[in-house]
Amino acid sequence: MEKIKVIQMGIGTVGQAATRSLVKKRGLDVVGALDLDKEKVGKDLGEVAGLGKKLGVIVTDDADSLFPETYADVVIHTVCVYLHEAYPQIIKPIQQGMNVISSSEALGNPYVSDPGLAAKLDKLAKKHGVTVLGSGLSPGFTSDYLILALTGVCSEVCKIRYARLSDVRRYLGGTVGRHFGLGLSPEEFKRGVEEGEIIGHIGFIESVQTVADRLGWQLDEIKRTMEPVHDHKGQFVSTKTVVQGIRDGEVKIELELEAFIDPKMETMDSITIEGIPPINMVIKPVIPGIEATANALVNAIPHVINAEPGIMTPGDLPLIFALENDLRMFLK
Amino acid sequence: MEKIKVIQMGIGTVGQAATRSLVKKRGLDVVGALDLDKEKVGKDLGEVAGLGKKLGVIVTDDADSLFPETYADVVIHTVCVYLHEAYPQIIKPIQQGMNVISSSEALGNPYVSDPGLAAKLDKLAKKHGVTVLGSGLSPGFTSDYLILALTGVCSEVCKIRYARLSDVRRYLGGTVGRHFGLGLSPEEFKRGVEEGEIIGHIGFIESVQTVADRLGWQLDEIKRTMEPVHDHKGQFVSTKTVVQGIRDGEVKIELELEAFIDPKMETMDSITIEGIPPINMVIKPVIPGIEATANALVNAIPHVINAEPGIMTPGDLPLIFALENDLRMFLK
Numbered sequence: 162m163e164k165i166k167v168i169q170m171g172i173g174t175v176g177q178a179a180t181r182s183l184v185k186k187r188g189l190d191v192v193g194a195l196d197l198d199k200e201k202v203g204k205d206l207g208e209v210a211g212l213g214k215k216l217g218v219i220v221t222d223d224a225d226s227l228f229p230e231t232y233a234d235v236v237i238h239t240v241c242v243y244l245h246e247a248y249p250q251i252i253k254p255i256q257q258g259m260n261v262i263s264s265s266e267a268l269g270n271p272y273v274s275d276p277g278l279a280a281k282l283d284k285l286a287k288k289h290g291v292t293v294l295g296s297g298l299s300p301g302f303t304s305d306y307l308i309l310a311l312t313g314v315c316s317e318v319c320k321i322r323y324a325r326l327s328d329v330r331r332y333l334g335g336t337v338g339r340h341f342g343l344g345l346s347p348e349e350f351k352r353g354v355e356e357g358e359i360i361g362h363i364g365f366i367e368s369v370q371t372v373a374d375r376l377g378w379q380l381d382e383i384k385r386t387m388e389p390v391h392d393h394k395g396q397f398v399s400t401k402t403v404v405q406g407i408r409d410g411e412v413k414i415e416l417e418l419e420a421f422i423d424p425k426m427e428t429m430d431s432i433t434i435e436g437i438p439p440i441n442m443v444i445k446p447v448i449p450g451i452e453a454t455a456n457a458l459v460n461a462i463p464h465v466i467n468a469e470p471g472i473m474t475p476g477d478l479p480l481i482f483a484l485e486n487d488l489r490m491f492l493k
Numbered sequence: 494m495e496k497i498k499v500i501q502m503g504i505g506t507v508g509q510a511a512t513r514s515l516v517k518k519r520g521l522d523v524v525g526a527l528d529l530d531k532e533k534v535g536k537d538l539g540e541v542a543g544l545g546k547k548l549g550v551i552v553t554d555d556a557d558s559l560f561p562e563t564y565a566d567v568v569i570h571t572v573c574v575y576l577h578e579a580y581p582q583i584i585k586p587i588q589q590g591m592n593v594i595s596s597s598e599a600l601g602n603p604y605v606s607d608p609g610l611a612a613k614l615d616k617l618a619k620k621h622g623v624t625v626l627g628s629g630l631s632p633g634f635t636s637d638y639l640i641l642a643l644t645g646v647c648s649e650v651c652k653i654r655y656a657r658l659s660d661v662r663r664y665l666g667g668t669v670g671r672h673f674g675l676g677l678s679p680e681e682f683k684r685g686v687e688e689g690e691i692i693g694h695i696g697f698i699e700s701v702q703t704v705a706d707r708l709g710w711q712l713d714e715i716k717r718t719m720e721p722v723h724d725h726k727g728q729f730v731s732t733k734t735v736v737q738g739i740r741d742g743e744v745k746i747e748l749e750l751e752a753f754i755d756p757k758m759e760t761m762d763s764i765t766i767e768g769i770p771p772i773n774m775v776i777k778p779v780i781p782g783i784e785a786t787a788n789a790l791v792n793a794i795p796h797v798i799n800a801e802p803g804i805m806t807p808g809d810l811p812l813i814f815a816l817e818n819d820l821r822m823f824l825k
Contacts, residue, residue, distance in 0.1 A: 181648070182648035185648055185649060298646060302645065302646055306642075306645075306812065307642065307643075309812055309814035310638075310639065310642050310812060310813065310814065311639075312814045312815035313634065313638075313788075313789060313792050313812075313813035313814050313815065314630060314634055314780055314784075314785035314788045314789050314792075315788055315792075315815040316513065316514035316517055316784070316787075316788045316791070316815070317517060317815065317817070318815045318817060375812075375814050375818075376814065376815060376817040376818060377817050377818025377819070377822065378817065436815065437784070438780060438781045438784050438785060440776060440780060441776060441777055441778075442774060442775070442776045443774070443775050443776075443777070444772060444773060444774045444775075445773055445775070446773075448646055448770060448772060449770045452646075452648070452769070452770050453646035453770060455648075456645075456646050456647055456648045457645060457646050459648070460645050460646075460647075476812065476814075477812075478811070478812055479810070479811040479812065480638065480641055480642060480645075480707075480808065480809075480810050480811065480812065481642065481645035482641040482642065482644045482645050482707050482708065482808075483644035483645065483647045483648070483649070483650045483708060483768065485649070485650060485708040485709050485710065486707075486708060486709025487709070490709065
């Protein structure tokens, strides 16, 4: 059987981590790489991804040439957050019959932010016989998939809470740092939010909907807050993003990310399920976001190839595990 | 669409817990119940399962009449540990075209204890177009399924360790208590092992094989030890069952259950994955064994109906979650 062919679309931090994961896999060939950054275009993907070796794949910025000329079974898309950004990018590979696995948070459940565009995407994917999955660490794992998996030993679930305490010092000064308004005073933070620069964690609304969909919970409302925590001296401590799924005035699902820059704070992912039986799970230290997101995308490859055409969410996945074996072993 | 019909086969502690879970489900009818215990035969299943209400299902001990006369989509089989015991029991419903979900530890991966009988079972299931799954808490969840799910965010896995610390005081004097030799002196324990009464936890060998199969790890050997822990005064503390999957002289997978009767000890399930990234997960207190086993069986129902005919192991499952919604929503 021929090897599975993959194109890496977007070679930022997640795309670089995905590339490092892809090259470890057996039964898989990376056949193309796309990025608009002039610093990366024309260079070898291995070099751009920090592999210290060439892969024989030259980074191009020309999607209009790449997709008709180079066929892949799967495109790993690690470019943007929102659906309206992702849509025009991923329709090109979809129209060429390629499956798409994306880290776009909105694609974690695209019906949430734009049901019309999601329906259009689903129709297009079905027309071309391909599957589109948005995944990663969150959405994709801790905030939806792992929660659902833990409920698998429950006879009843009353309430779900996920909290991530993450040390984001390494993102100070970068894009992620700006998204969380790290280190800012209360006034600067307020201005950043108003200007749309500070957005906090995106994707929890999608995860809440995915969990609610699978549990058959009809939510009345999904509420989101995003605010800074400052100590009594006015020093920035963290940015908290909280999303709550509410039914009959009761919080049924609560997802929280506290992104902090205090080296003394402890990192962790915790899931609490109030149900029969109750389950209290803690992962300590926190699962690293960039690497886990990249690995979740890569480990989904054979399962997305196997899946029915159309949009799938992390709640529709089969059991996903590390691809230590030749990927072709898992193709149906 | 008609409701999913289920027969409960075996109404011991796990079967009673399964019944309590089944009656909560929407889109499901319990249509039959089987047990050989004279105390239970002729009584209503609801009464036997401690529901405090009748279900209109009378417990019978006559499998030869029940299976041809009463059709079910799925039989929940909670009767025994070993494959040679389970086989003659489950072939009756299989021959009537019913899927089987069993708590039999050997059925968690039946190729481990008897590849010949497993192949025969697989052939029979395929002939009758039904699926046979062995599941529960372990095998079925913590010692295989959840381990694999956690590796889903790893690019590499080097070593896996699962440890369960379980307070088993409530089993003192019962079957489980005898299987673990609870409270015995070193001499009594030794005699119990020799006489085959004390067997420790069964199912870890099956789980090790399931994890290794999915990761594509060729193990050279699976080693099992089961021994008591006594304190310096010779007082019984716990029974430890340890199973190791070994490759090239290195322990790749280690599963351990410490069953203790000391009220001061803390219970927990922990999974440690040495990989990229490493993952350290703890569930505290321990997931209760009987209830979680029963719920894992029940929550698998629609997914087993959807599955291809033949034997499946927990490693082949899709994402399993609490069935809060009408079960028929999940049928393909």
